[in-house]
Amino acid sequence: MAASAGLASLAALFSAGEAGSRPPDAVAVGLLVAAAGALLMRRPRPRIALFGTVGLTLVYLALDYPGGPELPVLMVAFYSIAAAGQRWETVLVVVLFGGGGAVHRAVVERESFLEITVTVALLVLAFLLGDSVSTRRRLRAEVRERLRAAAVEKELEARTRVSGERMRIARELHDVLAHTITTMTVHAGAAADLMDHQPEQARRSLATLRASGRDAMAEVRATIAVLRSGDEEPTRRSAPGLARLDDLVQGVRQAGLPVDLEVRGERRELPAAVELTVYRIVQEALTNVIRHAGASRAAVCVSVAPAAVEVTVEDDGTGRVEASDPGAGLLGLAERVRALSGDLSAENRPGGGFRVSATLPLPEGTR
Structure with a gap:
């Protein structure tokens, strides 16, 4: 040029x-x-x-x-x-x-005025042409930067989604297996202790052990089906809820821990995610009682109010020695509860024992 x-x-x-x-x-x-x-x-x-x-x-x-x-x-x-x-x-x-x-x-x-006008017009035209080229360059650079930022954001979103899905799978499998394996371990130990002196009682423990294994396999299959489908909202057919709390508590009783269950309020259809979270809270809390508390009794109270569901699980055991380490199970429960905009607390009781309580707000349409 x-x-x-x-x-x-x-x-x-x-x-x-x-x-x-x-x-x-x-x-x-x-x-x-x-x-x-x-x-x-x-x-x-x-x-x-x-x-x-x-x-x-x-x-x-x-x-x-x-x-x-x-x-x-x-x-x-x-x-x-x-x-x-x-x-x-x-x-x-x-x-x-x-x-x-x-x-x-x-x-x-x-x-002449014409010569002067033509000269000035040519200079101004050169400026305007260069300014137009500069504007197009800035627009192209801005578009490239936006595309780059969108690609980076998309990659970060994909990584976050994968990480969240991994956490979800780990949480579901932990909740499904921890309780059942703990119960099966208790029944297996009881059967081994009673095999020589009380064979009939040992056979009942083994039958319960086998039933627990079948239930665990069924729940694992249902959980994997939900995870494969990719649905964030669990379906009532595949996910446990309030209707299965009696079976859950009965299994714990058969494992040797007396449990009192009380469900207050109107028995109505709640969102599947809320019912599943209530079930997992009770399941994880009772599992911890069996494994760690050394308790002689536990109490479960579920209160269904118009605006929220409150869950409380208490025991009379030794409480938690390391309160600063909540463990994977309680961390998973906290994530579930936060996802529903609820509150969870897990703390030693003043008179001894441990308490897990949660409040889960209900959507407007279900109140």
């Missing part, structure tokens, strides 16, 4: 015939060539290219060489500085150079 502008300026110089001006000579050629050479800096240093071209052009005009041949190099300089995004510098130079030059040519050189 610099070479083309220089050749155009030289061609205009030797074809110009302005009356009263100095004839073209080596100095005029050198100034125009130097002005075109300054354009070689238009990409790395657009300001230097602009000021160099304008300065050499002013020297050319001050020496009274024919006007007009300087326009090609000036137009390229104005276009380049505007295309580089230096809008205000270009506006300032166009106003000062173009305005000052127009006044000088009108007052001193007595040029």
